[in-house]
Every structure is written in structure tokens, then in C-alpha cells.
Amino acid sequence: MHPDLPRPAPGPVEAPFWEWCRRHELRLQRCSDCGTFRFHPRPRCPACTSAAADWTPVAGTGTVASYTVLHPPVLPAFADRVPYNAVVVQLDEGPFMVSNLLGIDNADLAVGMRVAVTFVDIDDEYTLPQFRPVGAEAAA
Amino acid sequence: MSPPDRIDVVGGRSAIAGIGETVYGKNLGRSELDLACEAIVAACADAGFPVQEIDGIVSYHIEQVSEEAIVHALGIENCSFMARTTSGGGGAASIVGLAAVAVASGQAESVVAFRARNRSKGASYGGDPNQGGRPWEKAGRSVSGGNQWHHPFGVASPTHEMALIARRHMALFGTTAEQFGMQSVAQRFHASHNPRAIMRTPITLDDWHNARMIADPIRLVDCSLENDGATAILVTTPERARDLAQPPVTVLAQAMGAGPIHVALADYFRTSSSFDERDFAGRHIARQLFARAGLTPADVDVAAIFDHFTMAVPLSLEQYGFCGLGEGGPMIESGATRWPDGALPVNTHGGSNGEGFIHGANHVPEAVRQIRGTSTCQVVGAEVALVTGAISDPAGAVLLGRG
Numbered sequence: 001m002h003p004d005l006p007r008p009a010p011g012p013v014e015a016p017f018w019e020w021c022r023r024h025e026l027r028l029q030r031c032s033d034c035g036t037f038r039f040h041p042r043p044r045c046p047a048c049t050s051a052a053a054d055w056t057p058v059a060g061t062g063t064v065a066s067y068t069v070l071h072p073p074v075l076p077a078f079a080d081r082v083p084y085n086a087v088v089v090q091l092d093e094g095p096f097m098v099s100n101l102l103g104i105d106n107a108d109l110a111v112g113m114r115v116a117v118t119f120v121d122i123d124d125e126y127t128l129p130q131f132r133p134v135g136a137e138a139a140a
Numbered sequence: 141m142s143p144p145d146r147i148d149v150v151g152g153r154s155a156i157a158g159i160g161e162t163v164y165g166k167n168l169g170r171s172e173l174d175l176a177c178e179a180i181v182a183a184c185a186d187a188g189f190p191v192q193e194i195d196g197i198v199s200y201h202i203e204q205v206s207e208e209a210i211v212h213a214l215g216i217e218n219c220s221f222m223a224r225t226t227s228g229g230g231g232a233a234s235i236v237g238l239a240a241v242a243v244a245s246g247q248a249e250s251v252v253a254f255r256a257r258n259r260s261k262g263a264s265y266g267g268d269p270n271q272g273g274r275p276w277e278k279a280g281r282s283v284s285g286g287n288q289w290h291h292p293f294g295v296a297s298p299t300h301e302m303a304l305i306a307r308r309h310m311a312l313f314g315t316t317a318e319q320f321g322m323q324s325v326a327q328r329f330h331a332s333h334n335p336r337a338i339m340r341t342p343i344t345l346d347d348w349h350n351a352r353m354i355a356d357p358i359r360l361v362d363c364s365l366e367n368d369g370a371t372a373i374l375v376t377t378p379e380r381a382r383d384l385a386q387p388p389v390t391v392l393a394q395a396m397g398a399g400p401i402h403v404a405l406a407d408y409f410r411t412s413s414s415f416d417e418r419d420f421a422g423r424h425i426a427r428q429l430f431a432r433a434g435l436t437p438a439d440v441d442v443a444a445i446f447d448h449f450t451m452a453v454p455l456s457l458e459q460y461g462f463c464g465l466g467e468g469g470p471m472i473e474s475g476a477t478r479w480p481d482g483a484l485p486v487n488t489h490g491g492s493n494g495e496g497f498i499h500g501a502n503h504v505p506e507a508v509r510q511i512r513g514t515s516t517c518q519v520v521g522a523e524v525a526l527v528t529g530a531i532s533d534p535a536g537a538v539l540l541g542r543g
């Protein structure tokens with residue numbers, strides 16, 4: 001592992017997301033008052049301004065809303081991975097997340113692909129939520 | 141989100157009297173304060189205006205040169221107004237907007253708006269992440285705030301983020317990467333006429349195809365340049381401007397709007413999943429801007445559109461109402477944005493991939509030159525010019541016209 005690999009340094013509102021990832025569970029804040037999911041974490045519900053939220057499990061499935069394939073220059077810690085992909089996934093519960101799609105040839109990336117979360121333990125301290133194709137794309 | 145019915149007391153009550161630019165280039169080896177002072181002195185010289193009579197200073201929120209440093213370097217004794225814009229390149233036009241607000245409301249008489257940058261690749265000047273080279277490369281291994289949702293996945297630079305936005309637009313509307321390339325080619329053609337431009341050799345669409353991919357679909361020649369330099373604009377009252385050396389360029393209207401930002405893509409896509417009415421700040425800004433000026437997009441003769449990447453141009457054309465949603469790419473392909481024959485020449489100085497990247501601040505002097513009639517790619521009879529901040533940020537825009 002590259003010594004400069006970026007590591008999340010979350011504040012108190014954000015820390016539970018990474019702690020749940022460590023346990024291989026994808027959980028998002030869900031407003032206790034109006035039920036709206038939100039990501040990334042924030043202290044208030046943007047739909048109703050409530051401060052009350054529960055870290056609620058989500059299905060971990062979603063759709064690729066966009067993708068890119070990255071070439072130099074990239075962060076030094078990623079220099080030996082180029083070209084690598086990045087995706088924006090819209091989770092089935094609504095919110096969007098930036099991640100990577102594993103187990104796919106970058107030439108096969110497409111908007112609209114169905115994907116599911118997979119947890120990659122980076123080291124003893126943190127786990128990254130990445131995605132894999134599901135259904136027809138996975139079989140292809 | 142309905143159009144404002146408040147009376148605008150800013151439009152028409154200030155004018156740009158002077159513009160100043162340093163040389164734009166790679167690794168100039170000068171401090172940002174040094175560059176800022178040169179640009180400000182040059183703007184005052186352009187106007188025939190005494191530097192010591194500046195009584196307001198505005199800049200971008202991440203500007204590293206402080207108002208206090210300017211005041212003490214230039215001997216400005218009566219500074220009455222200081223303010224900064226929001227959100228990086230979103231503030232490109234709003235430095236003029238803020239200055240206009242200050243002048244029109246009587247908070248100051250003569251305000252200098254400026255931006256100074258040492259951002260050449262590898263530039264080591266300064267200790268702040270927003271000084272010298274690429275700020276995203278200096279984020280380090282411990283990432284907090286918004287970076288924690290991007291950097292662990294290798295998404296770190298604006299190029300990466302704008303590539304994800306561009307690809308979404310392509311998927312929804314059939315916009316092609318080649319249409320971004322056509323804007324790149326048009327701007328490099330404009331730059332070939334501009335002696336200030338860093339990139340004075342024009343390119344062809346073949347050159348664009350052969351250019352290195354940076355973040356698919358964005359190629360090297362779609363990207364803003366990494367360079368040093370400073371830009372300054374002197375805004376004063378219409379009365380004062382009439383007594384100065386240059387024909388006044390009136391600030392017809394300014395407007396700002398808060399929208400999602402590219403460094404928080406989860407939010408960006410939350411509101412922009414279909415690039416619809418809630419998209420960006422652009423539509424909100426455009427509605428206010430044109431209403432305040434009593435103009436429509438059809439009245440705009442020439443535009444200086446913030447172009448950190450050329451993909452921002454078609455998205456801006458749509459959001460500012462020059463074409464329908466999804467029609468920005470075809471509008472570029474039609475040649476509309478290319479000088480001299482296009483209906484709306486865009487970035488006639490060569491833009492950020494041709495002239496240079498001063499965070500969009502260098503787009504303002506070009507719009508001023510167009511209204512003065514002195515551009516190296518002059519739009520004949522230009523009377524109204526639009527300058528925009530970044531389509532990907534909370535931003536602002538101004539409309540400029542003849543005094």
C-alpha cells in the first residue's frame with residue numbers, strides 16, 4: 001500500500017459512516033422526522049432542517065449515474081493504478097456517492113449499469129465502500 | 141425561484157474605467173503580491189487614475205494576497221470597502237459584481253477587483269495549499285471535509301470531477317466529447333490572434349483527438365493552463381469614469397446564485413441528475429441578471445464564459461439561456477461560438493486553454509476590450525458582453541455595456 005494513500009479523517013457527524021463501513025455495512029443518515037436519506041453526512045436534513053437522524057442500513061445497490069477513467073496527473077498514491085475508473089452511483093434510496101467500480105474492463109463502463117456495494121479493507125483501520133456490477137453486466 | 145420584483149439599484153450605476161494584466165506565463169518566479177500590485181497599477185494607468193485614490197478592494201475568497209498587503213504596498217490610505225466572492229472560479233465575474241454593489245451603493249467610489257495566482261505546475265511559491273502548483277496534490281494522506289468523499293477513491297482534481305459531470309451530460313443528451321474539442325479548437329484559434337496568450341499556435345480537431353486523455357472525456361487541450369499572473373479591474377462611478385482616459389464600460393447588471401459545487405459531487409448530482417431547472421446556479425443567476433438589465437440572451441453580442449474545462453462552455457450556454465437544455469454541444473458544433481462568423485463568439489481572448497488561467501478573472505478585461513472595440517478578435521459593433529463564473533460552483537455573472 002502506498003504510504004500516502006488518502007485516509008478519511010472524519011469529523012463527529014461523519015465518523016459513523018466510516019465506522020459502519022468498517023463493519024461492512026452501508027448505512028446513511030435518514031431523517032428521523034421526514035424519512036429522507038442524505039449523503040454525504042451533515043448535521044441537518046436538507047428536506048426539513050431536522051437535526052434528528054438515524055444511521056439506517058441501505059440495500060447497497062444502485063445505478064451508475066456517471067463514470068470517468070483517470071490518467072496522469074493523479075494523486076501520487078494512485079499513480080501506479082492508472083488508468084483507473086471512478087463512478088458516481090445513485091443508490092436505490094436516492095443519494096449519490098463517488099466510488100470505484102471493481103471487476104470490470106474500463107471499456108465496458110456505461111451509465112445506467114446496475115451495481116452493488118463491496119467492502120474493501122484497506123488496512124486495519126479503514127474500509128472503502130466500492131462497487132461491482134450485478135446482473136447481466138456481471139455475467140457478461 | 142420566481143424572478144425578483146425588487147428594484148435593482150446596482151445596474152448602470154458603476155463603470156469599468158481601467159483594466160490591468162501582468163504577463164501570463166509559466167513559473168514567473170515572482171510573488172503573488174508583486175503580481176497583484178503590477179496588475180492594479182496597470183489598471184489605474186490604463187484609466188489615468190491615481191492609485192492612492194482607490195478606496196475599495198475586492199477579490200476571490202481564496203485569494204492569498206490580503207487587502208492589508210495591497211494597502212501597504214501601494215500606499216492606499218482611505219480604503220473604505222473590502223469584500224470577497226464565494227467559491228473559487230464561481231467568483232470570476234462577481235469580483236466586478238461586488239465592486240459594482242459597493243460603488244452603486246456609495247460604500248466606495250473607486251474599487252479595484254483583482255486575482256493573483258502562482259499556479260504553474262511545480263510552482264513552489266507560498267506555503268498555503270492555495271498557493272503554488274496544484275492544491276489537490278497537497279491535500280495529504282489525512283483527508284477531512286469534502287475531500288474524504290472523493291480522495292480515497294482517487295478523485296482529487298477538478299478535472300476528475302468535471303469529467304464525471306461531463307459524462308453525465310453526454311449520457312443524457314448525446315453531447316459528444318468532440319463538441320468540447322470544437323470549443324477547444326475555437327479558443328485556440330482566438331488565442332492565435334492574442335499577443336498576451338500563452339498558447340498562440342492554433343490547433344485542429346485532429347490535434348484534439350491526438351491530445352493526451354486526462355480524465356475521460358477531458359483531454360489535455362480541453363484543460364485550463366497552469367500558469368502564473370494577475371488581473372485587475374478598476375470600477376468607479378459613471379461620472380468619474382467619464383473624466384478618465386478610457387471610454388467607460390458600464391456594469392449593466394450583476395447577479396449571484398448558490399448551487400451545488402463540483403467538490404461535493406454527491407450534492408451536485410442530487411440536484412443535477414437531469415440538469416434540469418434546479419441545476420447549478422446558472423439558471424437562477426441568468427434570470428436575475430437579464431431581468432435587472434432589461435435584456436435577453438439574444439441581446440448579448442459576445443460572451444466570456446468561465447472555462448476551467450471546455451465542457452463548461454456548452455453547459456453554461458444552456459444554463460444562461462442561449463440554447464435549450466442539451467443543445468449546448470450542437471450549438472458549438474454549428475460554429476456559433478467561434479469568431480468571427482459565430483452568432484455568439486465565446487472567449488475571444490483564447491480563454492483558459494489559450495490565453496491563460498487567472499481563475500477566470502482574465503475574462504473580464506477581454507469583455508471590456510470588446511465593448512471598447514479593441515479586442516484582437518473584435519466582434520464588430522459589440523454593445524453587450526456577458527461574463528460568467530464557473531458553471532460548477534455557486535457563482536455570479538455580469539453584463540457589461542457601453543457607457
Ligand SMILES: [Zn+2]
Pocket residue numbers: 031032033034035036045046047048049050
Ligand atoms: Zn427531514
